Amino acid sequence: MKPILVPLLVVLVQSCIVRTTPISEEADNVFLERYALSSTPNIVEADGYPFENYYVTTGDGYILNIHRIPFGLSGKKNNKVAYLQHGLLQSSSDWILNGPGKALAYILADEGYDVWMGNARGNTYSRNHSVFDPNTDSRFWQFSWHDIGVVDVPTMIDFVLEKTGADGVYYAGHSQGTTVYFVMTSMKPEYNSKIKAQVSLAPIAYMSHLTSPLLRIVAFWQKPAVFLLDLIGMDEFLPGHGFMSMLSSKICTEGIGSLLCSNVLFALCGFSPKQMNTTKIPLIMANTPAGSSTKQIIHYGQEISSGKFRQYDFGMIENRKKYGSIWPPAYDLGKVTAPTYLIYSKNDWLAATRDVEQLYKELGSPKAKFLVSDHMFNHLDFTFGKDAPKLVYSKVISLFSRHN
Ligand SMILES: *[C@@H]1O[C@H](CO)[C@@H](O)[C@H](O)[C@H]1NC(C)=O
Ligand SMILES: *[C@@H]1O[C@H](CO)[C@@H](O)[C@H](O)[C@H]1NC(C)=O
16 A cells, blocks of 8 residues: 555544535634634733733743733632643633633632743744744744743743742643643753642643544654645644645534634544534634644654654654764653643543553652543543533642642
8 A cells, every 4th residue: 555545544544534514715704803813912801800921032042922810800819820831733822712710720810829821932922033033934943842841831930930939830731731841840850849739631741542633644754754744834833725625524524523623723633512612613713723833743743653752853863963872862751750630531632541541650750640521521622621610620720729
């Protein structure tokens, strides 16, 4: 069989093949017009919460935008600082789009937390650099989530600690927001003491059992062929028409399915109709995908193929120069010694239960793991799901409150 047919076959086999009705361009424009101005600062203000905006420049020149909700509407203050880190192709908006009383950032603020939301390099809010222009300079995009873990997150946490005078943060991460936590605390173990407690939502480290058909395609070409890069973008991850139509005709269902699948985030992660609040779709579409480098995607593809949780694979020759060995070094999860909790779900296309269980076993100080009781709960339901407050966020609050 021709190699190209294999991943396509995977797509066909793994999906219920239902023809898609393409959304009309007109409908697209209506959404864009209505929500073009929506962004984390605007939405937080519209929701009536206090909002503060900060910039911090990393040692390697990336200008990162941090969003803060210093307190909630209840007026309660518990002198604790929460730090929230978003997932791949997402942004700080992950933590607010579910709305007052339903989104994690608002719930934490109402519980008395001072809430800070990081934005990783390359996303909508952190698409800036002191030297490189992201629009014209390929050098801006030469990073993967490794760099977000060893540079961006530590820089943002130090900034937050300096501004607040706190001695540690309560960290909640979703998806890539958990990967970068494991990278940070294993590569820079001194950061463990700056974490009071960490809750990983849909944790991602090992990925060999993942079911996302689209990511399997990327994984197949782990040594990125020009063909693949052409489809998904050489520097910035910008899936072109070819890539999107390849998947939209295969993995998307009628109605909301086809609409959501026009968004690469949902195409990668899937969705569960029961958890999706259809009224919110335009707002979610306006805020995602929020941007990432192609290397972030390729690095995940490497995890899928290798079955390992390790640094970026530049190829044997470059690896030898960079790491002193032909294979990239693995992240030592035993060095993750801050109190860490994992919340995962059965229908998660990215964080497969077997992979999460392996991660849990290898962590230096795992406290507990919880499987979400709704077995249809999916990867993105951790941020957008109707039942996320009940099934997930109430747990986050109670786990944080165990630590002082
Ligand atoms: C990038 O950061 C510089 C320095 O802070 C600022 O002057 C400029 O306006 C920013 N550009 C964008 C597009 O945000
Ligand atoms: C769905 O979203 C709308 C609009 O934000 C909101 O008013 C409604 O309460 C949400 N429904 C549920 C069940 O969360």
